[in-house]
Amino acid sequence: xxxxxLDILLIAIVTASACALPGVFLVLRRMTLMSDxxxxxxxxxxxxxxxxxxxxxSPLMILAAAATGVLTVVFVELLQKTKLVKEDAxxxxxxxxxxxxxxxxxxxxxxxxxxxxxxxxxxxxxxAPLNRLEISVYDLGPVSxxxxxxxxxxxxxxxxxxxxxxKLATFDVSLAATLGFxxxxxHYGLMTLVSMTTVGAxxxxxxxxxxxxxxxxxxxxxxxxxxxxxxxxLSVIIGCMNAVSGYWLSFLLNxxxxxxxxxxxxxxxxxxxxxxxxxxxxxxxxxxxxxxxEFAQTMLVIHLFNxxxxxxxxxxxxxxHLHEHLRWEPTFxxxxxxxxxxxxxxxxxxxxxxxxxxxxxxxxxxxVQ
Amino acid sequence: xxxxxxxxxxxxxxxxxxxxxxxxxxxxxxxxxGVLLAIVGPNGAGKTTLIKAILGLVRPAAGNVxxxxxPYALQRKIVGYVPQRGSVDWDFPTNVLDVVMMGRYGxxxxxxxxxxxxxxMAMHALEKVGMEKYTTRQISQLSGGQQQxxxxxxxxxxxxxxxxxxxxxxxxxxxxxxxxxxxxxxxxENGKTVVVVHHDLQTVxxxxxxxxxxxxxxxASGPVDETFTSDNLxxxxxxxxxxxxxx
Numbered sequence: 001x002x003x004x005x006l007d008i009l010l011i012a013i014v015t016a017s018a019c020a021l022p023g024v025f026l027v028l029r030r031m032t033l034m035s036d037x038x039x040x041x042x043x044x045x046x047x048x049x050x051x052x053x054x055x056x057x058s059p060l061m062i063l064a065a066a067a068t069g070v071l072t073v074v075f076v077e078l079l080q081k082t083k084l085v086k087e088d089a090x091x092x093x094x095x096x097x098x099x100x101x102x103x104x105x106x107x108x109x110x111x112x113x114x115x116x117x118x119x120x121x122x123x124x125x126x127x128a129p130l131n132r133l134e135i136s137v138y139d140l141g142p143v144s145x146x147x148x149x150x151x152x153x154x155x156x157x158x159x160x161x162x163x164x165x166x167k168l169a170t171f172d173v174s175l176a177a178t179l180g181f182x183x184x185x186x187h188y189g190l191m192t193l194v195s196m197t198t199v200g201a202x203x204x205x206x207x208x209x210x211x212x213x214x215x216x217x218x219x220x221x222x223x224x225x226x227x228x229x230x231x232x233x234l235s236v237i238i239g240c241m242n243a244v245s246g247y248w249l250s251f252l253l254n255x256x257x258x259x260x261x262x263x264x265x266x267x268x269x270x271x272x273x274x275x276x277x278x279x280x281x282x283x284x285x286x287x288x289x290x291x292x293x294e295f296a297q298t299m300l301v302i303h304l305f306n307x308x309x310x311x312x313x314x315x316x317x318x319x320x321h322l323h324e325h326l327r328w329e330p331t332f333x334x335x336x337x338x339x340x341x342x343x344x345x346x347x348x349x350x351x352x353x354x355x356x357x358x359x360x361x362x363x364x365x366x367x368v369q
Numbered sequence: 370x371x372x373x374x375x376x377x378x379x380x381x382x383x384x385x386x387x388x389x390x391x392x393x394x395x396x397x398x399x400x401x402x403g404v405l406l407a408i409v410g411p412n413g414a415g416k417t418t419l420i421k422a423i424l425g426l427v428r429p430a431a432g433n434v435x436x437x438x439x440p441y442a443l444q445r446k447i448v449g450y451v452p453q454r455g456s457v458d459w460d461f462p463t464n465v466l467d468v469v470m471m472g473r474y475g476x477x478x479x480x481x482x483x484x485x486x487x488x489x490m491a492m493h494a495l496e497k498v499g500m501e502k503y504t505t506r507q508i509s510q511l512s513g514g515q516q517q518x519x520x521x522x523x524x525x526x527x528x529x530x531x532x533x534x535x536x537x538x539x540x541x542x543x544x545x546x547x548x549x550x551x552x553x554x555x556x557x558e559n560g561k562t563v564v565v566v567h568h569d570l571q572t573v574x575x576x577x578x579x580x581x582x583x584x585x586x587x588x589a590s591g592p593v594d595e596t597f598t599s600d601n602l603x604x605x606x607x608x609x610x611x612x613x614x615x616x
Contacts, residue, residue: 028458028461028462161480162479163482164474164480164481164482164483165474165480167463167471168471168474170461171457171458171463171468171471172452172456172457172471174421174424174426174450175452175471175523177424177425177426178424178425178426178445178448178450179445179474179475180442180445180475181474181479222462225462226462226463226464226507227462227463227464228461228462228463230462231462
């Protein structure tokens, strides 16, 4: 039992890491929709390879499905190049066509083959450890773990070796071309890896939820850092954390593992989107509130400054009358006065507010601007 | 001093078309070494396309481009390119120094990583454009003028012989414009050839010594004082240059 948990966790972690790495470049290239297209369009490749090998995890399967994935990318780009069809429409036309060929093939030959369309679309992580790699009497562990482990190493190697080229071709494709770095080659190399990773992962998480693993962690990491290397590392860490927490949650609730991992991925993104410093929703809201109070205090000191030393000053600086002069809500005015006193912009003398030197200079600065 | 018949850039019979619509019609253009050349013309005249065709970024329907008598593919290392500022995503997760280092990638070739020397070259280039205090600044936090300076520094570290720049003055403040033009003039003093897509007709005579007037066809090309005439301008822009008529 514990062995089974460990196997599932390991597969989930390895799959999440393998998906997050190329996902970073898809997110930065604004191509996450393409991973969705690829994940559907590989179905005919999977079916055809299954006819030939009668196995769902042979290397031929991965190559055939990966070829279908790359073909999808080529089709989409050809359609786009005609300039008669925009990218989103081109994607929308291409992948359902390929996907439905797969559906037709499965339905036509379903009596002869044991290929369940649900298994392809949704996957079942719980069954992944059952398919084991055995050499004579030795049990070497689940096949999925080897497949995804291999993909992880391949993706890692590709990104480490071609890090500079990937970065340049993603940031500035025309400079990459003029310097002779063949951005088209890098592009298709990346797309091949995405296709292979997607095929490898469908066994574990299904061909649709794999998109959550590819797009979610990189999109989350993108909010958290300004460095590409850190974005890659963070994506993998977030992907693994989502996988582990999603797995335990699904175990507690007794629901689909892949579904829970994908849901956790979304909620983690939402959480980071709220709380990340500087660009998160909460810090933006706090900045707005702080600016609101700061501005109100500036208005107050300017008001006092304008009437300072004039005959009406006594009336204008009467705390009880401030809200009438400034047309503020009394509670709002009381809070602004409190903040301004705390900041030593003003001092209170009996019932009157007097500008401090600091408050006076704030008012002068604001008026100069 | 190079022989007078040496051409830094030689464009012959270049036609570029999107489908059957010509963007450039049969362009002939010789750029002598060591000039600071402005390519001017109205919107849609094909200025950017001409630069991209020289760099092999768009495939010509006809014609040929030579860089010092050889095709561009053999001369990559001596050509530096400054694309339009708006052509990249400035929200990309990287910093100023890193972008400038990208200019060294061509010299490094595939797989090799930039090292200490490349870093020093990048720092030096950033000093030249007055951006040395911004090395670790995230690029999304730069102003338009600062972005342009970073692009310029990236081209400088290529240590090229020919520079092609697409609208380097687009959306920059007056200080940056002056800084950029004095840098371009310094490049010319050092014998480099600088080709600039330019928009502002008022500054052509002050900034440049050579000009190409373009409007799908090449209208004229040569030294500014001979070529930048009201007749040529009228032919390039049609009747829309009344303000230049006292020339």
